[in-house]
Amino acid sequence: MDVRLTTEQRELREAAARLADDLGPGSVIDLDDADRVARLEKAVAATGWRSLRSDGASGVEVALVVEEFARGLVDVPFLGPVLADDLQARSGTAAESVALAVGGEAVDARGLRAALRLVDNRIETTGVGEPVFGIDLTRTNAAVADPVTPVGELAADAAQRWQALALVVTTADILGAARGAHALACDYAKVRSQYGKTIGSFQAVAHLLAESLALIEGSVSILRYAAWAVDELDPAEALRAGRFAKVYTERAARTICETSIQVHGGIGNTWECLAHVFLRRALTSGALFPVSLEEIDLGLS
């Protein structure tokens, strides 16, 4: 039992963090900067990380990159393509970067023309149509369009593993967004002054931020296990680990993002403050492959 990240995993995480910090949006206005988005797209494409799974990366490694990208609000497709890539790898279909479709929507599909989806155990390719309304300012969904073509079938086990990965990836995205929101609030609490002191010196503020950090640490721990489980445990167990991780992290992230808004005061309630951008992203990833408390079974390991 040694659940530390390996050196390679740490290096991957740092590389993903650097990329996100350098080219992710640093402000709400940056979201509309087409040049930046183009540079980010080029950089992400160059890493080859959208095909991490077909290149043999573990669930842990995928989760680390997803988490850092969400922390840095990376606003080019990643979560969708990386899950679609896993489907491609499992079905042996052509390895081109495509979106992921869930039901009638291609998720995280900005700029992509084709999508893959899993219907029961059947894999289909679809077209990507018009953008649909979404609250996430960093990722867009689009309607699924013709042609819809069946391209393969997954064994029940493989389908479950993919579902487990989907829970892990969405959970990592939620965690990353929460970490970004928390960092934003901590930075603000160190510079904003009221009553002649920084607001972070008031316990009422400091304690909220401390609680958020504890929630983040708890989320990291529960997610790491689920991410490891994707490749190492029975698919049913991996799925179960993913459910636990998602329920915990989703609740935690909501509190963390709401705290960030609160710590920002009036500014936190304006469109210009990034706090809501993190919250929107966390909510969106929560709603994708949703898990409710009712699905938590109590036969704990």
Place this chain on the structure above:
Amino acid sequence: MDFRDSPEEAAFRTRLQDWLAENAKKFPTSGDEYWAKAAQWHQALYEGGFFGTSWPKAYGGQELPPVYDVIVDEELARAGAPARPSLGYLVIGLGRHGSEELRQRFLPGMINGTERWCQGFSEPGAGSDLASLTTTATLEGDHYVLNGHKIWTSYSDDADWCLVLARTDPDAPRHKGISGFIVNMHQPGIEQRPLPMISGVTKEFGQVLFDGATVPADQMVGAPGEGWKLAMTVVSHEREPSTLGFTARYGKTVRNLAARLDGEPSESLRWAAVQTEMLRLHVRRRLSEQLDGLSHGPDGSLDKLLMTWVEQSVGHASLDAGGTRDAELLGTYLYSRSQSVMGGTSQIQKNIIATRIIGLEA
């Protein structure tokens, strides 16, 4: 990264399971029967090779990686055995600050359970604000004379020795005038008074009154006036996951609650289950990270806060399940209240996290 047992760990776990099958039933987990056999339990665990696994061989430990504590906690819970004695923080405090003579003399008995210990830090007027303590130790020849009043001293009526913080220099700045001592509890001038808890438990902690009790000068831990450093080592380690220990019992409580329900589990019970699972994995991560030599100073406050939330959510689930009619479940709930107070309150943990980890102004 591997959440599975290594072959050595698996062998250790199997040996422990076999040992527990033989021995666990001999030791009650609660009430006066538990306290009557607490020392024997500690010694039996040690003799079996299941206690002090991570501590130095020189003092009776086995120098195994810290994660062995996880295995012990999990298997004790599974077998329905009493908790692992919780005193790692005292071992570390004495190990880091005591002279080699004191370590040789006291660590083996502390680890193997032949000598029982308590921690005399808090006083009626000095809890969170520990540095305001007023118990005095005055040098008279080759020994110090103690006067003062300690409170909430866990296991005080069971203890042979107490690690006492006392003021040796009333004129020094308040953090600088405190020293640490190893005080014999069996001597005139020490009175131990039980202090019943809100749950009705009477043996958990007590008050200790010093009225002219003595301690040889060479049983001071560290140099005169260095008691604060000792105190900080002890309280920060008191909060780290291996000491918090036995977190597996929360999972057990959740399963027991689920088993006695007629209908669907309540939302609070499911949420307690999720948090319990989080803590199980969190402890694994933290103990693994100790292999990197991470000190777990202020980080222990995060662990303590998480553990407190879990224990209290299990407590709430117990209350929801048993209402006011089930004395045992009400006891579980009431006992869980102390978790946000003992070892430094949740507010104090949040102060530490905010200033020392996040870097907010104090």
